[in-house]
Amino acid sequence: MSGHLITVFVPRDSAALSVGADAVAAAIRAEATRRDLPLRIVRNGSRGMLYLEPLVEVETAEGRVAYGPVTPADVPGLFDAGFLTGGEHALGHGLTEEIPYFKKQERLTFARCGIIDPLSVEDYRAHGGFRGLENALAMSQAEIVKAVTDSGLRGRGGAGFPTGIKWNTVMQAPADEKFVCCNADEGDSGTFADRMIIEGDPFCLIEGMTIAAIAVGATSGYVYMRSEYPHATATLRHAIKLAYDEGWLGDNIHGTNRTFHLDVRVGAGAYICGEETAMLESLEGKRGMVRAKPPLPALEGLFGKPTVVNNVLSLCSVPIILDKGGDYYRDFGVGRSRGTLPFQLAGNIKNGGIVEKAFGITLHELLYEYGGGTITGRPIRAVQVGGPLGAYLPPSQFDLPKDYEAFAAQEAMVGHGGIVVFDDSVDMAQQARFAMEFCVAESCGKCTPCRIGSTRGMETLDKIIAGKNVDANLDLLADLCDVMVDGSLCAMGGMTPYPVRSAVKHFPEDFRKKQHAVRVTHIAAE
């Protein structure tokens, strides 16, 4: 064979693995050996078009050509069709970057995800990696914080607090020790962006955390991972080891007299540990009980020291801000929602995956132009946005622009960008009940409205669903929701009513299905 070795990409992202990417990689290797065709297989992250996984790509002179979803049985046919030179095949999609789903996106945070080998520092650097950190190493702390403040970046974990202001508080807090903690406890159903970027571009998170540490004067940091993400945890641990080996972490980072030590800690299946103070308790080795605020974690956080707590996507947005400047990032978006958000299309959706777009895109565009409607082919009846604590919205609300303020006005959440789609077979009374049930299971138990309110809420919904005193019980439920919203210590109890209230408001008929039947039985009995 002459010429350079052909490179084939088969993702190692968990979602791709969950539909057989390993078997596809093995089949390609075996078929290449059988045909005596030498090739190189790179296990990349996912491009985010999860409906096409396993998505196999081949490097050609024109660019990478995509085939998917590929099964091991398709592999001999792909070779016959000449896929190694971009040949046509029924599973072919042409150049990956010309696929409309991908082409129309604005990839800032996910710029490298799916393109590089996630565990190659060399590949990371070749695609702009560590440029932001190199800039930061030459800047003063205040200059770094100013760049992040100027970018308009707001916390991507849910609350949307301005990242630069948080960093400034920690920077100015006098202390003998400070921490940077990354909240990777991505527990919201319908969200998987943290997992994807940690598996597909882990150095981006390491770089973002190191920049944060330099900015605020922290020397140690932790990434709090979910135990449900073993693959992401293994990838991140390996990437941290490589970063130490290459001098990007540890003492005297590249001879600059800056020090940052980073470690991974794994949670143990408690949703509440996604709340920042519960996460800090868990990192300290305790029960994940929510702390009252103040004091803010920025002043008294991990082990009582000033601590930056940021979400994975916030920290992964930092390298590009320091690389290209705060203005570059701020030029994307609308109003007070600047930059981009990786929206996640999930549940009953034809084309599920990551769509990174500037704020201001509407749900309608996301659900139909990208998502292609439901996978079952039935009409969309409801979407839940922002995780299990987010509102259920009916199609009449799909023209809302996705920005923090427009959504907050509807008790909906931009949150972490997750969008879960339901078709018309959904029973919204059951979904409301589930919201309460979830709160019963996951409440830390510290405050009464959340701990007891959720149990009473579930019981009340059971009565409504059974058709018992529906009007009175709906009034009681509304009252209970008010108490939970106003009286809970954190968002767990404070927002569990959002999906419940929105289900009652937009889908009232689902709460009265049995009412009529019960009334008829009563009359018959009398």
Next chain:
Amino acid sequence: MTIVEDNRHLRGALLPILHALQEEFGYIDEEAIPLLATELNLSRADVHGVVSFYHEFRREKPGRHTIKVCRAEACQSMGANALVDHIKKRLQVDFHGTTADGAFTLEPVFCLGNCALSPAVMIDENLHGRVSPDRFDELAAETRANPHAHNQIPRALSHSHKGHAQ
């Protein structure tokens, strides 16, 4: 006790130690609680409180494989409730139960991060998407026949538990 020694230097060492114990023995034995309390200078109530707070920590020996079925909203939208019913019937166990032959322990889980390819199931540390009842039966049969049939985490990446930070 080497597990305690290996992790003692970590700040907030209790969770890493409990994870290491569960990885080694499959569960947290009742006898470990007073031992850990003494070693870490905590009260037994503190240790018990932590073990019982987190869903992930088990108090009884599990089956050879753990099956986690996602019950969260995205999977619900794709029929997770029917899948759960099927699995319970097929394995003849309820949640947290272990099959009579000791092969599988069934656990509910809220979100495996595979929400675009629902419903999702995790068998040991291996994730599966678009799991229909038939696909579940295949996976269970394959796991019984060959416990490593679906290993997704390369050996090079596993067993790297020791951190760098002090």
